[in-house]
Amino acid sequence: MFELDDQDILPLSLEHNFWTWSAQGKVNPIPVKRAKGVYFWDVNDKRYLDFNSMVMCVNIGHGEERVIEAMVEQARELPFAGPGMATKPRALLGQALSEIVPAGLTRYLYTLGGADANENAIKLARGKTGKFKILTRYRSYHGATYGAIAATGDPRRAPWEPAVMPGVVHFLDPYRYRSTFHRHNPDISEEEFTQDYLNHLEEIILYERPETIAAIMMESVTGTNGIIIPPQGYMQGVRALCDRYGIVMIADEVMSGFGRTGKWFAVNHWDVTPDIMTMAKGLTSGYAPLGAVAMKPEIADAYRERTYEGGLTYNGHPISLAAAIATIRVMQEDKLVEKAAATGEAMADMLAELKERHPSVGEVRSIGLFGILELVRDRKTKEPMAPFNGGSPEMTAFRKYMLDHGVFLYTHWHTALIIPPLPITTEQLMEGFSVLDQALEITDQAAR
Numbered sequence: 001m002f003e004l005d006d007q008d009i010l011p012l013s014l015e016h017n018f019w020t021w022s023a024q025g026k027v028n029p030i031p032v033k034r035a036k037g038v039y040f041w042d043v044n045d046k047r048y049l050d051f052n053s054m055v056m057c058v059n060i061g062h063g064e065e066r067v068i069e070a071m072v073e074q075a076r077e078l079p080f081a082g083p084g085m086a087t088k089p090r091a092l093l094g095q096a097l098s099e100i101v102p103a104g105l106t107r108y109l110y111t112l113g114g115a116d117a118n119e120n121a122i123k124l125a126r127g128k129t130g131k132f133k134i135l136t137r138y139r140s141y142h143g144a145t146y147g148a149i150a151a152t153g154d155p156r157r158a159p160w161e162p163a164v165m166p167g168v169v170h171f172l173d174p175y176r177y178r179s180t181f182h183r184h185n186p187d188i189s190e191e192e193f194t195q196d197y198l199n200h201l202e203e204i205i206l207y208e209r210p211e212t213i214a215a216i217m218m219e220s221v222t223g224t225n226g227i228i229i230p231p232q233g234y235m236q237g238v239r240a241l242c243d244r245y246g247i248v249m250i251a252d253e254v255m256s257g258f259g260r261t262g263k264w265f266a267v268n269h270w271d272v273t274p275d276i277m278t279m280a281k282g283l284t285s286g287y288a289p290l291g292a293v294a295m296k297p298e299i300a301d302a303y304r305e306r307t308y309e310g311g312l313t314y315n316g317h318p319i320s321l322a323a324a325i326a327t328i329r330v331m332q333e334d335k336l337v338e339k340a341a342a343t344g345e346a347m348a349d350m351l352a353e354l355k356e357r358h359p360s361v362g363e364v365r366s367i368g369l370f371g372i373l374e375l376v377r378d379r380k381t382k383e384p385m386a387p388f389n390g391g392s393p394e395m396t397a398f399r400k401y402m403l404d405h406g407v408f409l410y411t412h413w414h415t416a417l418i419i420p421p422l423p424i425t426t427e428q429l430m431e432g433f434s435v436l437d438q439a440l441e442i443t444d445q446a447a448r
Contacts, residue, residue: 006031006033006043007043009031009033009043010029010031010043013029013031014027014029020144030042030048030403030408031043033045034063035050035054035062035063036061036062036063037061037062037063037421037423038050038061038062038420038421038423038424038428039062040054040062040408046406047406048403048406048407048408049406049407049408049420049428049431049432049435050062050408050420050421051407051408051409051418051419051420051432052408052409052410052417052419052420053286053419053420053421054286055281055286056223056224056255056260056281056410056417056419057280057281057282057285057286058285058286058421059258059259059260059281059282059285059327059331059336059421059422060282060285060327060330060331060334060336060421060422060423061285061421061422061423061424062421064285064287064327064330066326066329066330067284067285067287067323067326067327067330068287069326070322070323070325070326071287071288071319071322071323071326073322074089074318074319074321074322075319078318079318079319080317080318080319081316081318082313083110083311083312083313083314083315083316085316087316087318087321088318089318089321089322089325090110090316090318090321092321092325093108093110093321093324093325094108096324096325096328096329097292097294097328099328100264100265100328101264101265101277101294102265102267102268102272102273102274102277103273104273104296105273105274105276105277105294105295105296106296106297107294107295107296107297107299107300108292108293108294108295109124109292109293109295109315110290110291110292110315110316110317110320110321111280111290111291111292111293111312111315112289112290112291112312112314112315113143113280113289113290113291114142114143114148114252114254114255114278114279114280114281114291115142115143115144115145115147115148115291116143116145116148116291116312117254117278117279117280117291117292117293118142118143118147118148118151118217118250118252118254118278119143119145119147119148120293120310121215121217121250121276121278121293121295122134122147122151122165122214122215122217122250123308123310124248124276124293124295124299124302124308125214125215125248125250125275125276125299126214126215127302127303127308128214128248128298128299128302129214129215129246129247129248131211131212131213131214132166132167132212132214133167133168133169133208133212133213133214134151134167134168134169134213134214134215134216134217135168135169135170135171135201135204135205135208135213135215135216135217135247136151136152136153136168136169136170136171136216136217136218137153137170137171137172137173137218137219137222138153138154138170138171138172138173139153139154139173139175139222139225139226139228140152140153140154140170140173140217140218140219140222140225140252141153141154141156141219141223141224141225142217142219142252142254143254144156146160146163146164146165147164147165149163150163150164150165150168151165151168151217153170154224154225154389155388155389169204169208169213171200171201171204172197172200173197173222173225173226173228174193174194174197174228174230174231174234175222175226175228176193176231177362177363177365177374177382178382179193181196181197181200182196190231190232190233191232191233193231194231194232194233194234194237195233195237197231197234198233198234198237198238198241201216201238201241202241205241205245205247210245210246210247213245213247214247214248215247215248215249215250215276216238216241216242216247216248216249216250217250217252218238218250218251218252219251219252219253219254219255219256220235220251220252220253220256220265220266220267221255221256221261221266221367221370223254223255223256224255224410224412224417225412226365226372226374226415227365227366227367227370227371227372227417228365229365229367230270232270234270235267235270235272236270236271236272238272239272239273239274242275248275248276248299249274249275249276250274250275250276250277250278251265251266251267251272251274251276251277251278252278253265253266253267253277253278253279254278254279254280254281254291255281256370257277257279257281257282257283258279258281258282258283258285258327258331259282259331259336259337259340259368259422260282260340260368260369260370260419260422261340261344261367261368261369261370262337262340262341262344262367262368262369263337263341263368264337265277265279266367269367273296275295275296275298275299276293276294276295276296276299277293277294277295278291278292278293278294279291279292279294280292282327283324283327284320284323284324284327285323285327287323287327288317288319288320288323288324289314289317289320290317290320290321290323290324292324331422334423336422336423337422339422339423340368340369340422341368343369343422343424343425343426343429344366344367344368344369344370344371346426346429347366347369347371347418347429348364348366348371350429350430350433351364351365351366351371351373351418352364354373354433354436354437354440355373357437357440358437358440358441358443358444358447359379359444359447359448360375360376360377360385360440360443360444360446360447361373361374361375361376361440362374362375362376362379362382363376366418369418369419369420369422369424370419371417371418371419372415372416372417372418373415373416373418373436374414374415375394375395375398375414375415375416375440375443376414376447377446377447377448378447378448379447384413384414385414385443385446386413386414387413387414388413389413390413391413392414394442394443394445394446395411395413395414395443397442398411398416398439398440398442398443399411399416401435401438401439401442402435402436402439405435405438405439406435407432407435407436409432416436418432420432
């Protein structure tokens with residue numbers, strides 16, 4: 001291995017790299033040296049509690065030797081095979097996935113990550129139905145490649161418009177705290193709330209004409225745009241609309257899958273089986289790049305006699321597949337899904353306590369170990385601590401305080417997401433929430 005002094009990592013990285021999601025003149029990355037469990041360390045041996053699972057992906061925690069050894073063994077035996085080859089890890093991963101995905105999703109296409117998983121899902125739906133429109137939500141994020149960013153509803157789409165993939169139509173999320181339809185009747189029952197948003201979606205379907213709509217694609221639980229948890233009956237209602245109008249239902253489980261919500265997949269909470277389900281991130285816990293598209297047999301059968309025109313050189317890479325198999329086995333052996341559900345209850349209590357203590361916390365939401373705080377200047381008006389698609393001095397100071405005190409988390413506009421590795425203990429959660437409690441004093445000063 002090439003020798004490099006720890007103190008040279010940051011300047012040399014800044015000298016030669018082009019950084020994504022960044023203005024190049026403002027980049028200030030953490031020079032990470034090592035990681036283990038729920039912590040990582042920088043080159044100065046400062047320890048950070050990872051409250052974001054690095055990029056919402058290290059579900060099993062850092063440095064899991066069982067996964068590392070599986071990757072090493074695969075590299076020694078067969079480090080690469082082309083995507084058209086049958087390999088041992090390809091055979092075994094299909095078997096492992098069939099044990100955990102919703103019943104009926106029996107065929108799997110392997111990709112490099114979540115964005116191309118979503119793009120392939122769109123291709124498959126269009127090929128199956130012969131229709132071209134894709135309905136997605138305004139607060140969605142489906143990836144940064146051209147097709148995936150076109151499907152995305154949030155402002156990350158804007159710099160690349162006009163997008164190269166036509167046919168995308170957006171609709172509203174069932175976002176209770178900031179409901180477009182219920183600003184003047186916030187106490188509406190959950191049943192009525194759900195029905196209003198299903199009626200909204202059906203109206204869009206009718207306006208756009210069902211005979212043109214190939215698929216409805218949704219994050220089962222909205223991720224970076226708010227941890228928006230579907231109200232009771234919503235997912236079942238979307239499933240019914242898809243069945244009624246001959247539309248393919250695609251569940252994007254890139255972020256919400258693999259135990260994150262306290263179930264293997266978020267759709268399990270509502271006993272809904274989509275026609276297609278995409279996954280990545282927790283599939284290998286970030287140990288290697290991999291995404292997957294799970295589908296019902298009838299989706300795959302649309303290509304029984306005709307060629308599926310798609311694929312990339314590294315699809316089904318043996319080392320990535322080996323990492324996924326080992327990740328699934330670790331999750332099963334250590335009962336991490338059940339652990340996330342139990343620890344998630346403790347995290348929900350901690351979030352509720354923060355809301356009670358701090359006037360700048362307008363709303364908290366969580367499902368499993370998938371949580372968020374919405375920070376506001378005024379609880380009554382719900383004025384956010386930072387504007388839509390923008391920042392504020394208070395949010396900058398809040399995140400800086402967290403980092404300075406050794407807690408790494410993700411802030412998005414006026415929200416702070418809490419997405420730790422699934423093995424985190426209640427004591428480790430309390431460690432991070434203690435720092436959160438102090439950091440919120442900064443935003444409290446701006447709250448009316």
